[in-house]
Amino acid sequence: MPTAVDIPLALISLFGVLHVLGEQRAARLTGRPRSRQDKIRAAYFYAALVVILIALASPIDSLSDKLFWVHMIQHILILSVAAPLIVLAAPWNSIWRPLPLGFRRGAAKTVGRAGWAAPLRGLGRLLSRPIPAWIAYNVNLAVWHIPGAYDAAVGNRAIHDLEHTTFLIFGILLWAQVIDSAPLRSRLSQFGRIVYIVAASIPGWLIALVLVFATSPLYPIYAHLHHRPGGISAIVDQQLAGGMMLVPGSLAMTVYVFVQIYRWLDADEKKKRPPRGGQRLTPPAPNGGPLSPNGNGAAANTPRRTTVEV
Numbered sequence: 001m002p003t004a005v006d007i008p009l010a011l012i013s014l015f016g017v018l019h020v021l022g023e024q025r026a027a028r029l030t031g032r033p034r035s036r037q038d039k040i041r042a043a044y045f046y047a048a049l050v051v052i053l054i055a056l057a058s059p060i061d062s063l064s065d066k067l068f069w070v071h072m073i074q075h076i077l078i079l080s081v082a083a084p085l086i087v088l089a090a091p092w093n094s095i096w097r098p099l100p101l102g103f104r105r106g107a108a109k110t111v112g113r114a115g116w117a118a119p120l121r122g123l124g125r126l127l128s129r130p131i132p133a134w135i136a137y138n139v140n141l142a143v144w145h146i147p148g149a150y151d152a153a154v155g156n157r158a159i160h161d162l163e164h165t166t167f168l169i170f171g172i173l174l175w176a177q178v179i180d181s182a183p184l185r186s187r188l189s190q191f192g193r194i195v196y197i198v199a200a201s202i203p204g205w206l207i208a209l210v211l212v213f214a215t216s217p218l219y220p221i222y223a224h225l226h227h228r229p230g231g232i233s234a235i236v237d238q239q240l241a242g243g244m245m246l247v248p249g250s251l252a253m254t255v256y257v258f259v260q261i262y263r264w265l266d267a268d269e270k271k272k273r274p275p276r277g278g279q280r281l282t283p284p285a286p287n288g289g290p291l292s293p294n295g296n297g298a299a300a301n302t303p304r305r306t307t308v309e310v
């Protein structure tokens with residue numbers, strides 16, 4: 001599909017330019033260079049754009065028509081690499097900031113107050129919650145792996161672009177439930193995030209296992225190819241696709257789980273440590289009362305004898 005890379009390339013360029021302009025505008029408004037943390041977040045965003053570019057505008061895209069397992073690499077790059085990088089980058093304000101002020105005010109007013117936009121506001125509030133986001137992500141993943149839908153995406157560029165767009169959107173929604181992306185914050189606890197992302201992995205594992213253990217090709221558009229690069233059979237191609245989904249496709253979530261377990265245990269350990277720089281405990285006086293300033297154990301409240309000269 002070599003002629004269809006123009007749309008994703010144009011969108012990648014647009015968001016990249018908007019982000020650069022937004023970062024420059026923020027530096028001008030604050031009167032100081034961007035902080036180290038801001039630069040790291042910007043690097044995450046540009047890395048995500050490069051990953052999307054590799055997935056959709058490289059030989060991977062043309063080979064995905066002929067090799068199922070290569071097509072699966074596209075999905076992994078979008079769902080498991082680009083989506084979490086975008087959430088880590090938190091690019092929302094930087095992309096929004098360089099747009100014309102009149103457009104920003106008009107769009108915010110329309111989306112925030114217009115009656116016709118009420119369903120969109122309701123949908124946005126719904127999908128910002130963990131359970132609906134989890135359901136939307138996995139239903140979308142399952143639907144696109146139904147043979148009819150998958151074949152339609154491979155055979156039609158517009159449907160293929162829609163597939164990748166929904167993967168990216170719902171991937172961002174899912175990762176935003178477990179990674180704080182300013183100004184958005186996760187509603188889940190540290191342990192809840194671990195459980196959530198493990199649960200989000202399970203439907204993908206089931207799909208992968210179906211692909212690996214199926215005894216015949218499930219997708220006619222790949223099964224009917226007369227030639228495949230490397231000379232592999234359709235069933236081997238399908239098994240490789242399942243393996244890609246099962247192992248590399250789970251890598252990002254696995255890394256996230258281990259990082260979160262470390263943070264969770266570390267936070268629990270810090271709670272048990274005695275506070276540093278606290279008050280020094282005063283040993284009890286021999287007679288059970290507080291020590292006097294000279295440390296001899298006399299009662300601190302013993303009246304001092306005073307001599308008055310007449």
